[in-house]
Amino acid sequence: MGGSEKHAGLNNTKLTERLETAFPLLFASIGCIYLSVKIFNPHLKNKTKACIVIPTVDDLILFASHRAQIAQYRELEITVAGLAEASLFTSQKFYLNQNSHINKNLYTTVISFGDTKWNTQQKSKTSLRKYKINDERATHNYSIITKILKPRYKIVKETRNQKGKIKNPEYSYISIPISKELFCDNLTNGKPFYTDFYKLAVPNRDKSGKLKYRIKFEQKELNEMIEKINFDYEAEKIFIKACHTAWKHRLGKLGSDSKKPGASSFDKLVARDFERLRVALSKSKNFESFRETITDFWSRAGRIQELTDGWEKVMILLEPENWKRGRDLALLALVSYKPKNEKEETALKKLEFDDTKGEEDE
Template sequence: MKLEFDLGNPSFTWLHCAGLAGLWMTLKQLEIEKVARPEGLNWQLSHRKIILNWQESDKTVLEWLLKESFQINDGLIALRGLDSQTMRKDAQVIVHQGILGTFLQHTSTHKSSGTKTESLSLGEEEKEIQVTYKALQSYAYQDFASNLCDKNGQLLTKPISVAGWLNPGAVVRHVAFSSDTSFEERPENAFVLLFASVACYYYILRSKLRDKRAQYALVVPEITNLEKYAQYRQHHNLIYATYKDFHASGLGDAGLRFLTLEETVKITHTFAVQRCQVLTLGTVAWATQQKTRTDMYVVEASDEVCHNYKVCDNWLKDKDIEGKEGRFVATNFAKELISENLARNQPWYSGISEKVNSNELFKKLFYEREGLYQVIQKVKSDQREKLFVQACHEAIKFTYGQISEQANKRGEVPNFDRETVRIRTGLGRCKNSDTFREFITDFWSRAGKIPTLQEHWEELMDFVMADKNWKKSRDLALLALASYKGKGISNEDNVIDLGI
């Protein structure tokens, strides 16, 4: 029997190509470990192709390959292609949890021996976290050869129905028409899909926007070179990552975190990985018994996107927090908002005023004001946007100064929170360009003379007055409010006429 697989196969999806990369990594690791193979079995590996040859029965060879490829170590899924024996326990647990949360989520795909609890590192000089996972005795990958072969042990020649766990998120559209809407694959292509779990990457999601609708992220890389991708997937930053590194706030955070583990140039040129497809899986009201694909997007690693994400990641850190049931990783809300935009090639602040639509969410955003302020200063964006935020910061400073001055005269404690709520609700009532102009005119004029506005009057007026920019300006104004970290000083000229 001879099987030849090529990345250029027109029937291959991204997941098939990931499976081919996983198979490449597995066969390479078998070579490195010099594992004894069935007589007559050999293979050739190139940067775009895999050729398998064997003489024994198809089922015998496939059973051997799957047995050696998909193993169990102390209850954890152990993937030969990732050289699981040398991985940190953190990475092993995440791969295990990731596969069980995506590919093998249904209980029919695995047999459990109970649960185990491990203490895992959150990083250098940080406290450990207790993680409980389902320990396995077996799982579907290990004995899948019988699904690929006939009674005589020969590889089937007709397409077979693809089990849902081979293609996460792909489901029958309607049970009444299962025969017409189910997925079928050629047996050799189904064999390739088995190895996608080796090449893909996994994140545990802690989304404040989607809650249970996004619990796991499955990252499917765009594979253009099998050998180079194998080097990337086995990079020390991935193999030796800590448990905290496997948490993401959402789809965008997961995709960009995966693509920015090294400098962009190294990823795109050295490792030939420029894009990835990210699927989020979570619980929905109509199917609480299993995790359903709730979102999918292709994330691309352009220079500007990667730069802005790294700025975001540097200043908006996830935190490990002590809760009622032990320590857990709390992802950063501001980073979730920003990374979702970056992943979709939208302005990094886009839609913030629509998403942060309650006082509770605003407080979460305001909690990150120190980091937000630094992000605003360091991201690559239109200079007018930064000037607009700076002008709003100055307006807030002078407005708070007025409040402080008036409160001091009355012998009271200044109530800045009341003014913050007034500004936020005022922005929330801006539903078109006219109402926003009315708001910003009143806001700036009450503050008095604003140095940045006076110095950059023409460019800021061009930006704010353009009808197409009113939503951008509203988002930036809310961002300015959330990132303001001063108190307030008095302004000699309390009220001015902007003449807008």
Template sequence: KRDAKSVSITWQDEKFFEVLFKKSFGIKDGLFYFPAFGDPEQKLQHAVVLQEAVLGTLLQNQKTRDWDKSNGSISTVSIKIDDGVLVRKYRRLLSYVHQTADFSPVRGNKLRGWLSPGAITWNENLAAENPPALALALRFLVVGAIYFEIRGRGKGAKPRYALVIPDIDDLEKYARARSIFVDYGIQDLQAAGGAEAGLRVLVELEAKKVVEDLNTAACRVFSFDDVPWSRWKTRVEIFEVGGVSGLDLKPFKMARQVFKVKPVSRNDTDIFLDVPQVPELIARNVLDRRPWWYGFANFVLDKEVRQHVFYYEKGGLAKMVEDRNVFPEGGERVFVEACHEAWRRRLGQLGQRARREGISFQNLINREFERLRVAFSRSKNASAIRAAVTDFWSRSGGSLVSLRDGWRDVLPLFSDQNWQKARDLALLALASYKPASKEEEEVLNEIVDEEGGE
């Protein structure tokens, strides 16, 4: 018996649950087979992501599953995306704990890590117990959760998978919510971090009318490291995503349009998926009620992140900055426009010098770009960033049109309270500059990041 809030089960003997688990938690060709999702071979892209994500989250512990080694434990699938082929490998399952683990419908059941993310027990005898109803619901979490592959760049420990659980108290709506993501392809199930994954779920549920009011909508995100099982290190991060208005979400929705996961060729046919990093910064800022560009300077301190953002994501940043709905009129906009104007003029000056002296325009641009980027990045107080930015503006030659009417709005950004915003915006301006000519575009695409860390 089922209603919107609960499911009631009646049974005659405990073998009922043995049969229930066998039918609910299957395997087909080494892949998880959950009848609620249909045949995994018919939705292969979702199935492959689901496979590795479950094994990297709830079933991270090697004691929770066995491999099918009859034809080797690794299978390979080729997935056509646009004009290329994405080759993915997955580990073939023989069995997993959900199929056979003990369950008592009349007494408490010990809480295990595979039932609840992060529920690690140091002493099996001291494991917490859940009542039968909760223990049964947790067993089906593996089906109800929404999974993303996380592809964050940079140094340090990075989560590899995110498990998202929407906070929906209507079972029919929850089933609709989960079914939406079964139809997602691999590209749609990539994210740069857990905050992006969580907001992606809420935005999609709003678009599909599963969630009506984003102010009250929420989900919980669990991010897991992709490391060999360690009882000391299984969970990277757990946090709530929610309480965000539609107005606050405008920058993130815009980011979803301009930063796309793209297939990139390795050779004539094979591809890999390139995942934008900026949406994670925007998502975290949206959740913290801060400007979407807040912390950009620290975000691009890491060389790997910086190279990706400045090279592959500059087009998306340019569109974010151009859009007055997400980057409105005010001192911040005037500041960035002034930097764009100054950089355009500076490029013109360097082009003239290159032609006059017969030297490489590319080398001049490389040196000037790096000089500016390092000067902005290394500014540690208001006076330092003020000196770096005003020197940049003054080298452009003559007064900047952008500052003629808006200079008073810019001045507060150089105060002791706001200088870090000025640093963020100066680097954002460099990253979001839109070339004025084909020649500019070509030389800017060849800029070499010569600095290792900062």
């Protein structure tokens, strides 16, 4: 597997293999699944461009049927957001039986390939991970996530110089929502899918050095996902709904404030409040700072029906051992809020960040 390429540039060498391993290698191209990988992590994206998944085969006839189907997939359908999704993708295709129950004790081995400093001519093996997927809830939640957070083609239009000549031709590439990588990593590690969401709520610098708040472009998808996904506890969904209501009430108050004489525009008021809350939540380092931030947020919103009806259930997320869950859920709620009108939608889409505030990728 790649041996002929490895030796093609060298004289007087040949590819050798023991008989007991050479024979299985003849079938390796059929027994393995090849997937393209697009990840957000800047430290790993060059090291992980593609992967080979080696599933456990317990039924050759069924495997052959599923393998034939995958062979017909288009590029978009075999592009995944990291090695964890590669494992979940394979488990969903091969390990779920007709009754949507997962076959236990089955593993997937995922080998990543990418660029290395010592070999720029071809993709080299960069890591190997072994996953055991035996949680039906994780697999079912992945099926919801992957239907909503889908890869898409993006087109970059051509640019021309002052003389009208083409400077950079038009091209296309595949883009995957940045939240998908985190969600899949959490599912394969047995964690709530939203764990460490605060890391995505921090703006990142683009190639020009400007801060970009990329997660805001996933508002619609995240809102839909929250409605459909299976939470571990009812309190988690109530908590998100309460934060949605609080933010809706707060936006209504800002709308009224913007109409007062000498007041700033609605867009500026929204940006200021959003940024203040986002920074306070993402910078929360302990239970006390989180509790202070979330209670202040709720108190500014007035009466929140979800808290009135479900306070006893929500209280679990305000306990010292669960504050990180509350922080991540609050940020997920802030990002996934569905605007109630065009005015709110416009204001939230305009969110920008000032370099002087020191908000950098953590």
